[in-house]
Amino acid sequence: MTPTPTVETITSLIQEGELFKLKNLLRTLPTAELVSLIENEEEREQLIIFRLLPLKLATEVFEYLDLEVQRHFLENLTQDKIADILNEMSPDDRTALLEFLPANFVAELVQSLSEPERRVTLQLLGYPEYSVGRLMTPDYIAIRENWTVQQVLDHIRQHGGQSETLSVLYVTDLRGVLLDDIRIREFLLAGPGVRVRDLMDRRFVQLTADQDQEEAIDIFRRNDRVALPVVSDQGILLGIVTIDDILSIREEEDTEDIQKLGGSQALDEPYLNIPLAGMIRKRAGWLVILLIGEMFTATAMGFFEQEIAKAVVLALFIPLIISAGGNAGSQATSLIIRAMSLGELSLTDWWRVMRRELATGLMLGAILGVVGLLRILLWSRLYPGEYGEYYWRIGFTVGFSLVGIVLWGSLCGSMLPLLLKRLGADPATSSAPFVATLVDVTGLVIYFSFALLFLRGTLL
Structure with a gap:
């Protein structure tokens, strides 16, 4: 196993101009280690490292970076690079980032998105600030109740790469109304000829787009789920919320409560960054x-x-x-x-x-x-x-x-x-x-x- 390079190693390669060697080294590292390396480097080195990453890996890393680091990159990367990354990001993570930026900067960034991604982003930003709608992503797998297990698996192979999670699949009718959610393990254990309706129990937990995020936290905790569907007033499936977004909100809520308990208003920025x-x-x-x-x-x-x-x-x-x-x-x-x-x-x-x-x-x-x-x-x-x-x-x-x-x-x-x-x-x-x-x-x-x-x- 190749030992994980230290910050000193990365800095040394940058100073020596060994960018090709550094580029190959970075490609071998998992996302979590790349995030840690970037956040521990100085701003100049952060940009060099990030520019050397391929687009898919750069997008994955970008989504997990601290919001301040993300903003630093957006202010210093080329417009084309920013557009590529924002278009590749999952809609919920992109919405969280845009909420953090000044309004004039957001308007400029939204214009750089492709038409489908711009439409999704504006829709998510249109929901109330602390609502579930701001957290949801439209990237999920929807299936029909008359499909066979084999058809479901074929559909996953064809479209699963765009989904936020494959742990749960959502059964909808022709109008998009949510009928049930089924864990992927049910399909993996069933025979290829079994119909989806035979696996349905029509018992599922759902969120609404206008629901408060704190309520969603409690619902996730009580039901032990990795993802929950978000529906409209008519029951139409709008998107899903995943556990990673809920954990981020939970951390923000806890931080705010702790700061208030200490006898001050909650800070809008990290301690070392706030003026x-x-x-x-x-x-x-x-x-x-x-x-x-x-x-x-x-x-x-x-x-x-x-x-x-x-x-x-x-x-x-x-x-x-x-x-x-x-x-x-x-x-x-x-x-x-x-x-x-x-x-x-x-x-x-x-x-x-x-x-x-x-x-x-x-x-x-x-x-x-x-x-x-x-x-x-x-x-x-x-x-x-x-x-x-x-x-x-x-x-x-x-x-x-x-x-x-x-x-x-x-x-x-x-x-x-x-x-x-x-x-x-x-x-x-x-x-x-x-x-x-x-x-x-x-x-x-x-x-x-x-x-x-x-x-x-x-x-x-």
Whole structure:
């Protein structure tokens, strides 16, 4: 087996001008390795390598490249080369690329397509931005129910090269209405004279062109399919969506949710590519909102200014108290948003979630409360006078406050995503920092309420 060439080897061949040797070497590499090699090279070397690839291989590599690399190639390759690659690309991958480019550039590129490919591309771009229609490809194998297995296999040999996948074949009538989908293994195991209708069970899962892409992700996950048909309102088969496109959308959705959970807007470009001004714009808004929220913490502390003045020792435990509530809220938020993303929870489960978090928050709070109480008692024994003569009361204040704040943080963190979903907003917007800020303010009220309960008549 020939060892895989390293980036250094490729660069060395380019610098030495051994382009013929490099061209032969590149032809022997699988698509995945070529993609990795190109993305690890500098821009100049990337172009040289790509220009040396034959058209079919170049198209396969191009489809898997990062969108930024694709855009770099489109800006630097000849018009003929661009037209050849775009015409060879699968329609769904071409649509994903064109969505990423400026409108004036897209108009120019669309004009370079052949008439059939231009018609398909404009049709896909005509669907709503986040709809299934933007993901589908019209490249599939359609068969008739009166055909024999032998006719189906002959049809695959003749037209299968243009199909996105051969794993599933689609049975349609003369009007193009979808009747069934059948896995290829059924035909491979059946006799050549068996009719397609004898293999049909007319049970199939379908998508609609206007359906939201997130719904399609859930349908793929529940049905364990590598491809699903897309139909019109009349049931006519328009195209198919394959698992590779769904995985790409899933990655984009997860990335967006994680970025929002961190307390910023989702980035439109990779981290290292987004302009500094864009980065600041995406992050500044949330930081300002969170800062304003935290200002209410100072307001709450000002409300209890007299209590703090009388018992300065209470101020020592404020960071401990509010951080515990914020951490509990962040945990609950992350768990609920992920469960909703995976389809494990719906809005109708809100009462089950609340009951579960009531029990969980109470037990977690009790654990932290005991730890906080023991810490104060231990320090009072090791360092007598550290917390004064009422250290037991201070210990109970901290312990019960932790129970209340952790319980409240768990409830806020679990209910807020469901509330936002009910209002039609993105649940990920209830980011961990936002929940932590909310719990910080309310946590102070809980803490000083317990302080008044246990210390009234002594320190207060």
